[in-house]
Amino acid sequence: MSTATLLAGGVAAGLVAGTATCTAAQGGLLMGLVDGCHGRDPALVGWFLAGRLASYTAAGALLGLLGSAVSLPPPARAALLVVAGVTVVVFAVRLMRRGHCAVPAPADAPSRYKAPLLGAATILVPCGVTLGMEMIAISSGSPVAGAAAMAGFVVGTAPAFALLGYVLRRVSRTRLARLAGVVAIAAGLWTIGAGLNLGGWIGGTPSSAVTGPGAQTVTVWATREGYRPAVVTARAGVPVDVVFKLVDRGCTGTVTIDGRDVALPATVRLAPRPRGSLRYVCGMGMYTGFINFS
Structure with a gap:
């Protein structure tokens, strides 16, 4: 499959299938950009998307070059989901405690560094469609083709993330910030639960040995x-x-x-x-x- 085809397919997958699942799973990291008064600069959402594009493109290139050797095993992904969920909860609590600012402050240098780092961190919280795109990148056998598939996927999901960032920035200026914080806490707890479920760390059923013929x-x-x-x-x-x-x-x-x-x-x-x-x-x-x- 050509690089151009993989790029177009990635864009289509992001627009059609990845918009809802990825914003739900990864959108909580945007809470870090509305924490306090420095998260109101709309350019920060652009930096967030730039960091996301960079990390996904690099991951696609590595997957295409090395194949499954760089694919995270389920327990590692589960641990990352738990960490991401805890991070989202922390951001949400800080947002609720800060309240709204009468005069938004300009984005400072630390905020501009934090935005792309948070965007890049979304690669560690894969949604279901992301895993499918990673497997396409692995099967491509080419770093260029793998990077194209993953970059196209980010481009396809970019409008939804940009809209979410706009909504979060608007909400953070009002009394609805507390409601947004509650929703984000729920999303963080859901992410933690998903990680525990993926890792098999919830419950368990004892078993006893038995043998028998047939298939x-x-x-x-x-x-x-x-x-x-x-x-x-x-x-x-x-x-x-x-x-x-x-x-x-x-x-x-x-x-x-x-x-x-x-x-x-x-x-x-x-x-x-x-x-x-x-x-x-x-x-x-x-x-x-x-x-x-x-």
């Missing part, structure tokens, strides 16, 4: 609302092929199962397992499914 197949459908059926049953002690069929493009298009990321549609072969439950999640930790072995 089996179970089918799971990936939709925008989650995995259907959410719980499937398989026999313990025998191999199982989990056939993931993709209904809609979105977060569920990438599944983390048995410690590995898989782009859907795909069939995942699992070795014989003991009695108990195996949990799998989407690449963002938002949606969960279970395979009960009995």
Whole structure:
């Protein structure tokens, strides 16, 4: 696939699929630009987007050059989601405590440095569509093509981030800042929960060993609302092929199962397992499914 095609495809993916999911997952980092009186300069949103473009382009080039060698494993992504969620909560609390400023102060040098750094940090909080674009960059086998795919994706999502930045700046000048802070805290807690879910650090089901002959197949459908059926049953002690069929493009298009990321549609072969439950999640930790072995 040509570089121009990957660039255009990235723009289309950002406009059509990435706008909602990425602004929801990463938009909380914009709270750092409306913290206090120095976040009112509209140019700071531009710096934020510039930092985002730089980090995504560099990541795309590395992915195209080195392939999966630079892809973060699920536990590392889960830890980053937790850290990002905590950061969003901290920004939100500081915004609520500061209140509004009668006279907005001009952006200072530290703010101009912070804006691109926050934008660059969005690469550490991938949305579902971002993971799909990263896999495209890996499969391209070219640093130029990988960079083009990721850069196009950032360009496609830029209008939504610019609009969100404008809304946040306007809200921060009013009494609605407290309401915005509450919403941001909720988003931060949701991000923390997604990270804990992705890392498998929420709950757990004990199991006991069992063996048996034969093989089996179970089918799971990936939709925008989650995995259907959410719980499937398989026999313990025998191999199982989990056939993931993709209904809609979105977060569920990438599944983390048995410690590995898989782009859907795909069939995942699992070795014989003991009695108990195996949990799998989407690449963002938002949606969960279970395979009960009995």
